[in-house]
Amino acid sequence: MLYPKTLEQKLGFDKLREWLHEACISPLGQYYVEKIRFSDNFGMVEKLVSQTAEMKSILETGENFPSQNYIDATPYLKRAAIEGMLLTQSEFSDIKVSLQTIRLCLRFFENQEADSFPLLGEYAKSVRVEKPITDAIDRIIDDRGQIKDSASPELGRIRRQLISEQAGIRKKLDSILRAAKSSGWIGDDVSLTVRNGRMVIPIIAEHKRKLKGFIHDESATGQTVFIEPTDIFESNNEIRELEYEERREINRILLQLTSQLRPYVPDLQKAYQFLGLLDFLRAKARLAFEMQAINPVFENRQFIDWREARHPILHLSFQKAGKKVVPLTIELNEKRRILIVSGPNAGGKSVALKTVGLIQYMYQCGLLVPMREDSSIGFFQNIFIDIGDEQSLENDLSTYSSHLTNMRHFLTMANKRTLFLIDEFGTGTEPGLGGAIAEAILEDLTKSGAYGMINTHYTNLKVLADKTEGLVNGAMRFDGEHLEPIYQLEIGRPGSSFAFEIASKIGLPKAVVNRAKEKLGTQQVSFEKLLKELDIERRVFAEKNIELGIKERKLARELSDYTLLKSKLETNEKKIVNDAKQKAKTLLTDANQLIENTIREIKENKAEKEKTKTVRAQLEKFSKAELVPEELPVEDIYEPEEGAIAVGNYVRIIGQTAIGEVLSLKGKDAEIRIGDLKSNIKLNRLEKVSNKTYKAATGEKTVKTGAKGVDMNERMLNFSFNLDLRGKRGEEALGVVDQFMDNAIMLGYDELRIVHGKGDGILRTLVRNYLRGYAQVSGMYDEHADRGGAGVTIVKLR
Known part of the structure; x- marks a missing residue:
């Protein structure tokens, strides 16, 4: 149950409905938008939201899901079901393209795994578009919606x-x-x-x-x-008679085709319902993308556990302005069912209240909701709200009387499955009396087991929430030092109205503010002062905790880095020592063997001087070879070039062998091409080289010469069979037509479309007369009335 009847408008859901209506491609989807209703059936809500989530996943994957020709052909099918009726050529054209879209959608789901999109995939299996009827339409209607000659x-x-x-x-x-x-x-x-x-x-x-x-x-x-x-004259009459014959034959063909279509009407009507649902789901998925909405965990019990929930309409409007909505984190459960929110005016209490109502309402209407992934959402059968001024002159109700009328309905109908939202509870009458009545009403609402959120300034309600089970205080955060709202909800403590502080900031005389404090009494002033001081202290300690947390994380990260580095150093040290020992051992073995051989040769040659010198030289050479590092290969010699580096120059990365061409310069950076690779490199790391060096290193020619031929692939890629001449003068238009016809004839097109507009028909006559000079033109006629009529000429080529 929803209360009041204007709940949708008060929460702003009507704006989301308008957005969805515009996002739908066809009346098929718009029909579903108009039928959106709040559901109190858990299974139905779960199904509707899951369908939307599946469509969002389809669009996220980037699959080639059909996005055009969602045409509503159901009125045509109703007429086709009547014996003796015939559908027009344009109606069959709409049926043809829309059935192609339906078949593409069905083929998409057929090609998916069974568990990829279970709900939509199962629905798709029940839809049938028989091939005989699509083949029959294809035989008669071409891709432009015209009757084929065949x-x-x-x-x-x-x-x-x-x-x-x-x-x-x-x-x-x-x-x-x-x-x-x-x-x-x-x-x-x-x-x-x-x-x-x-x-x-x-x-x-x-x-x-x-x-x-x-x-x-x-x-x-x-x-x-x-x-x-x-x-x-006679030839013109003959043409007119042939045109009549053509029209009669076309009517006969369409009548026959309509009769072929008639037996399939029931199946086709269901197929178009499926197409409308897909159009509707695409609109809901697009809205979810705009709001960054998700499908949170949904449970069949009453609770709210939302993280960083955002008001949907504010999110959409702020996004256009480049701003961000302050998110709302809120939790209501069995122990804390009713949240009493206090705080200063213009602090965001009403926005927070409407955020709760709108998100719960839109979810139970089958839409995804904007909140963090780790959120959970409950299920309510009733939503009651009391928001805004309901003063009624016709019913002789004041604002306060209207509030009490709403409260009577709340007290009568509220139960454990109810979510109620009350803005500015108890206002509209004398504060003392209003506070007492509000307290009594709140006690009964607490006993009903209902869940809710109440905005108030009454101190007695804050005190009641603090000592009553099922109630919990909350406050919209406010900067008590600078007297500015922060728009964040904090649950667990009441908030101050900051009335005196705001009055002083606005500029009320100090004497007036002090006299007001005296009239209020020391107890109430002390209470408000304590709330203000607690808010300031809490904010200071929160900032200190954040700073401390940052320092602790930084310390832990540095400790981890130190431990890792220490471990690496110890490992490297052991490896270096072991390598050195092994190398020394090998060196010692080789040296001993050489010495022994040297001594033996000296003895065998009886210490001849020349032989002794030769052996000693070999020993010294061995010593130097082992002790001096092997020389590195000399770097290739490049031929440098003087002057500043400019676009088109060839450069080498200093210290490397890579040579590339400069594509562009951006400040101190240059974009260069090395082979097929492009990279941005600092200019001070580059050395300009000659064309000869570049050619020798890469094998590429630095200068490309020769006549440029006709690139047929490029022409085919850039050519469009549709030419728009509107706004051009006669001579200019004929020049464009001439070039257009040359390309079309060269590329082998058999049909062209020239848009010249209607006007007085001068440009149309000029163009058509000019085209008659082409031997390749076999015929010309007006486009279909729905696609431009006499303002467009269709040109047939041989």
């Missing part, structure tokens, strides 16, 4: 004959037009045009008698008339 043999014949007749008329008209121009009846810049669906020639009014034919129209000034020559 839809029936008769339609193909009619269209071929139509093209032939149009080509014949165009030749005759071109001949007549040239003759008229040579006779001076029309200007050289005049071209063929269309009036009443028939090809005509613009003739200067004074020469209209010189050309036999039917006058269809004249210009606004009357100086030009549009004549259909007698020679093509």
